[in-house]
Each structure stands twice: as C-alpha cells, then as structure tokens.
Amino acid sequence: MGLLKKSQVPLVGVDISSTAVKLVQLSRAGERYRVEHYAIEPLPANAVVEKNIVEIDAVAGAVRRALTRSGSKAKHAAAAVAGSAVITKIIPMPADLDDEEMESQVELEASNYIPYPIEEVNLDYEVLGAMPGNGEMVQVLLAASRSENVELRASALELGGLAAKVMDVEALAIENAFALVSHSLNLPHGGLVALVDVGASTTTLNILRNGRSLYSREQAFGGKQLTDEVMRRYGLSYEDAVLAKRQGGLPESYAIEVLEPFKETLVQQVGRLLQFFYAGSEFNRVDQIVLAGGCASIPGLAEMAVEQLGVPTVVANPLAQMTLGGRVQAHMLQQDAPALMIAVGLALRSFD
Template sequence: MLFRRSAKPLLGLDITTSSVKLIELSKSGETYRVEAFAAEATPLNAVNEKAIVDAQVVGEAVRRAVKRSGARSRDAAVAISGDAAITKIIQLPASFSESELEGQVALQADQYIPFPMEEVSYDFEVVGPTEHDPDMLDVLLVATRTENVEQRQAAVEAAGLKAVIVDVEAFTVENACQLLRHQMPEEGMGHNIAVMDFGASSTTFSVLRDLRVTYTRDFAFGGQQLTEEIMRTYGLTLEEAGRAKKEGGLPSNYEPEILEPFIDDMTQQVSRSLQFFLASGTNREQPEQILICGGCANIPGVADVIGSRVGIPTQVGNPLGMMKISSRARSQGVMKDATALLTACGLALRSFD
C-alpha cells in the first residue's frame, strides 16, 4: 500500500497520542488549497507510543473530525512511525520486467526482514539507476509488521473511511518539506536544512539536502511533557492543562519556573540531534538553517531562543504558508494548527502522486 498511486483526493490523517489531525487538499496549477481540516483530541490511552491500542475509540475520534471538517473524500492516507519500518536499498538488474522485479524482491526480502514473512507487509519502488552501474537499478524495499498496518486500517474503517495508502512518517516528512521551500534559502536546493518536528510524545529530526532526507532520527520528547508539568504544578486535569497551555491564563510563575526550563530542554534536544547527525557519517556539514514544526513551535519566541543558542538561523516552519485556505477550514482554526500539520500535509499530498 505504501507506493500505491491515488486517483482521487485523500484525507491526510495524522494519528498521535494527543490528537487526530485531518486535512484535505486540492491543487490548481502549482497552488494548493486547504479544502477541509479538523483536529480532535485522542482519547486517553487509545494510542501508546504511536501504536494504536484501541482502534474503535480512535475511529470514533476520526469520525468526529471528519464530520466537523466537512471533508468530502472517504479515502485516507495514514502513516506508521519510522522506527516501526525497515527500509533497505537493494540492487537488481535494469533489464528486469516489472513482474520479474516483483518476484526477485519477494525472494530477497527474506534476507533483510528479521521477522517471519507471514507476519510482514512490504512494498517496493524503483528509485533509479545505480550510481556506478547503469545496468543495475536501486530499488527501495520497505517492510513492517502487518499488525502495524492492520491497527491503522481498523481505526480508519471504524470511522467509516478506507485506508488507501499506509505510508512511513519519514517519507511523509520528506514529501511535506516541499511545502516549506518558500522559507528555505534558494528553496532548499544546494543547502542542508534541518527540520525538527516536535510532536506530543515524540520528535522527528530530519536533515534535507536538495529537499531529500539524508538523515532522520526519532526520539521520545514532546509537548506532552510540558502539559504534564502544568497539570502537576497547578493541580489540573490533563485536558485543563492542555487548554491552559494553548490559551494562557496561568499564574505569573508559569513562564520562569515551567515554560523557560521546557524551552531549555527543547534547545538541548536540537543541539543533541545536530551532534548525532554530524557524528553519523563522514563529510557531514552543519545545517545552514533549522525549521521547527509541531505544536511546540507555537511557543512565542522559541525559534529565536533556539537559533541564538545553537548558532544556526531558526524559523518556525509553516507548511500552509503558500496555500489558499477555504472558509470552512479557516473556521476550524487550521492556521492556528499550521505548524503541527507537517505529517498530515505530507499524507494529503499523496493525492497528487
């Protein structure tokens, strides 16, 4: 399902521990337009570290989001986390027909997948000729445990939708980064750009060169930690803490005692990710720009703090920055959530493959 082509609009559906975000895009020429959007809180404990624990409950949240958004499409694209997927470039003869490629991939997949093949879903796509051998093709093999796919299919079907594409978050982020080109020097061509997508419970750090991901790393850190600290300090429920974090109205000690230490933690995570990247291979060069996305990117002034401390120009990434917005999506507050829509947008872009 990963590399399947879509003939009609898809709902980009990003399911996380804290929320279900849904977006529907249309395209006219080179311009995208947000037709529909909604975000719905994920019921407590229904998603645990990107694994869907209760597909029925998640499906109900998706159903509510679909209804509020007014989206017309009933086909969806969803993603599994990068750490749940195995990716491998294999080389095969360029002379092979499509059916021969399929057969050879099936034979070779067993070598690279550390699970019994009957428990695995996999797909492949031809990347192009092998760099130093034009008689061979680079073929991308992607695999995951079938249960990871089935969890998402079950949640989508419980909402009355159909999961047409199951993608991998790392590919989704790469796809979505074309929507950040307007913020990059020379639209990202010839430059190393880092994208830090802060989620609720996990964060993805990616480095792009010519808009292609050359490095990616997922790690446990996210806005939920700030919400839980607010909850503990002020004796609020998780829901009340989440609302207070977004809407304000917390006591005067909130910024110096809770928010500023959290921004310090965010900066440390960026710094550590840059160190891991530079140590991950030879000839690694420091990124020339950092774009931060996710709910945490909305903290006032956070990009300036990170940029000054790590010494790299830093901006808040906005994938909707060059899009038109329908009045229906605007009324659902899509612009408030723009920084957190990288994955959902990357999935919705699969409509235009």
C-alpha cells in the same frame, strides 16, 4: 495494501499521533493547492502510546469527530505508520526488470533485511531512479512493516468512516510536505536541513539534502513533558492541561517558571540529536533548522534555537502558499500548521 502505492481518488490525510487525530484535505488547480478541510481532534490519554494504537474505539471516535468537524465528505484516507515500526532500505536492482520480475526480486531481497517471517509483513517498494555512476542498475526504496501495525491503523480509520487507500511511512510523508517549505529557505545547493518534528512523546530529527532524507533519529522527549508539568503545578486534569496550553488562561508565572525551562530543555534535545548526527557522519554542521510538530508554535522557540545552536531556524508552515476553502479559519490554521506536516504530506498523495 501497499505502503507506498499511488492513489487516484480524493484522499484525506490522517495523522494519528499520540495526542490527536489530525486531518487535512487538499485540492489543486494548476500548481496551486487549496486547503479544503482540516481538523485536529484530541485523543484521550494513552489511547495511542508511542505511536501504537492501544484503544482502537477511542481513535475511531476521534477520526469520526474530526471528519464531521472538518466538513469533509471524503470516503478514502491516506495514513502512515511510524518510522520506528518500519524498516526502509535502499537496494540496487537491475534496471531491465519488468514490474512482475521486480516484485519477485524485491520480495526475495526483502527476506535478507527483515527480521520477521515475510508472511507477517506488509511490503512495498518504489523505484527511485538510476544508480549514480551505473546506468544498468536502479535504486529501489524498500519499505516493510509488521502487518498488525498497518491493519490497526486501517481498522481505526474504517471504524471512523474512512477506507484506508494509502498507507505511507511518517518520515516519507514529512519529506513530501517538506517540498512545500523548502522553496522559502535560503539554502545553498546541496545544503543540509535539519527537520525537527517535536511530537507529544517523541522528537524526530530528519536530515534532508536536496529534499531527500539522509538520516533519521528519534529521541524520547516531547510536548507531554510540558503537559505533565502544567498538570502537576496547577492541579489540572490531562484534558484541561492540553486545552490551557493551546488556548491560554494559565497564571502569569507560567511563561517564566514553566514554559522557558521547557524551551531550554527542548533546544538542548535538538542540540543533542544534531551531535549524534555529526558523530556518525562526515558533516559537522547543518545549514538550516526547520521546526515542526505541535511544540514548534511556542513563541520564541526558533529564536532561542538560533541563539543557542548558532543555526538559522524557522518554523515550518507547509500551507503558507495555499488558498483556503470557505470552512477553514485562517488564524487557527496558522497556529496549527507546524503540527500538520505529516497530515499534509499524506493529503498530497491525492495528486500522485
């Protein structure tokens, strides 16, 4: 199974994160998309650790429940491997190669970049277009991941009732979904966007220019820090703490004593990630910050980022312009949208 292959069957996008299975299915009429089905199903603690599946049965169970709750009848899925498990490289290739020659050449080149035996790797490539200033060469995106990373995800989906038709890379899925957000941003041509995806245990910074990723970096920080603090302070189990964060019902002191310090720390982490980017590039500012992931919906986070980092900041909603199917609850979707970037990017693979 390729990492970037195209698909012609209706696909449900399945994002297996550290805390939940997120599932989205879209349809399209003309240029308009419609959200047909979606669900977020929590995972038991430590079923997925740092994006690696540890308990395959627990993940498969969550996939099955998400599928049932969403009402989707899809049989095929698009999933993604985490950026940390994938090697991506843009390599120049002669433009006049046919598909077969290109494939052999890419495999040959890949062995220069991949630190594992080639037979232990799932490999794919996509031709991005002509090399700037050289019409005889094309730029080819090479993506490679250890086969076990791909196979574990495919097996979890299969046990949950779905055949993995497409295996993508999380960063590329986010890039795909970002196209739905970018038109609402007031960006100068060639402007830089810092897309910050705050997951449970990892915050990922993607710097995008004209919709393409220039830079990516992960930091070990995320919503789990907030969950841990809620558990510690209010004596709750992991499951109850996750639920309380999402649905409310915590003491009044929560907002001031727990949530505000967490927001402060999160904004500092974003600032630190940006400093790493500036230090290693010719840039010293970005034009826009877009917050995604479960923590992006925390009230007042975007405002705090503007205040402390001095950069216009918005919360990502890749579904803002879409119509909704009969089973989809608008108010729930509004709250969950920032956490669905990867799942939406995967669901878009139906229309390649």
